[in-house]
Amino acid sequence: EExxxxxGGGLVQPGxxxxxxxxxxxxxxxxxxxxxxxxxxxKGLEWVSYISSGSSSIYYADSVKGRxxxxxxxxxxxxxxxxxxxxxxxxxxxxxxxxxxxxxxxFRAFDMWGQGTMVTVSS
Amino acid sequence: ExxxxxxxxxLSLSPGERATLSCRASQSVxxxxxxxxxxxxxxxxxxxxxxxxxxxxxxxxxxxxxxGTDFTLTISSLEPEDFAVYYCQxxxxxxxxxxxxxxxxxxx
Numbered sequence: 137e138e139x140x141x142x143x144g145g146g147l148v149q150p151g152x153x154x155x156x157x158x159x160x161x162x163x164x165x166x167x168x169x170x171x172x173x174x175x176x177x178x179k180g181l182e183w184v185s186y187i188s189s190g191s192s193s194i195y196y197a198d199s200v201k202g203r204x205x206x207x208x209x210x211x212x213x214x215x216x217x218x219x220x221x222x223x224x225x226x227x228x229x230x231x232x233x234x235x236x237x238x239x240x241x242x243f244r245a246f247d248m249w250g251q252g253t254m255v256t257v258s259s
Numbered sequence: 260e261x262x263x264x265x266x267x268x269x270l271s272l273s274p275g276e277r278a279t280l281s282c283r284a285s286q287s288v289x290x291x292x293x294x295x296x297x298x299x300x301x302x303x304x305x306x307x308x309x310x311x312x313x314x315x316x317x318x319x320x321x322x323x324x325x326x327g328t329d330f331t332l333t334i335s336s337l338e339p340e341d342f343a344v345y346y347c348q349x350x351x352x353x354x355x356x357x358x359x360x361x362x363x364x365x366x367x
Contacts, residue, residue: 183358
């Protein structure tokens with residue numbers, strides 16, 4: 137069974153740091169580009185960051201650029217997001233999401249999502 | 260940044276009725292438009308990609324149409340499990356990837 141399991145969230149003070157992880161199984165992780173998407177309580181979805189399959193391309197939303205760092209370890213089938221200089225507005229559920237690909241092509245959508253991990257930034 | 264505007268914000272319908280949800284882009288996104296369904300406490304679920312292609316396992320009552328700046332998600336006959344929040348997402352001119360603000364489909 138294909139699966140994404142996000143972890144690492146918690147309560148942190150403003151200015152603090154967290155490292156989120158997304159453990160994957162059931163598919164060839166090293167063949168897929170991956171993303172982080174967040175959702176503040178009661179709000180909509182916000183794309184946070186993208187990393188290509190081999191880590192050669194990395195992109196961030198302007199709201200997190202310079203503070204968050206995406207990475208992956210293909211040997212461990214895992215995706216990461218390092219969150220630094222956290223602010224109250226970073227409070228959200230953070231989802232890892234896989235780019236949608238089939239055996240022939242990749243498409244510009246997310247076909248698999250983890251269950252999310254909650255990050256709360258508060259003093 | 261491409262802004263996606265969804266309408267209506269809330270749609271109240273009864274099971275068996277037809278639902279029509281709209282997503283308008285601030286500039287052309289070609290056909291690089293996806294639709295997601297999200298239920299409370301769950302992650303989003305991909306319904307439609309490339310404007311009109313149903314994702315694996317999605318029932319035929321869900322269909323997507325449009326190109327350029329105007330897109331529609333249609334649910335032909337609502338089932339009880341279809342009441343949820345729906346988001347559109349573009350990935351034409353990116354980064355950033357952007358989402359609409361969502362349409363809440365509620366039971367009338």
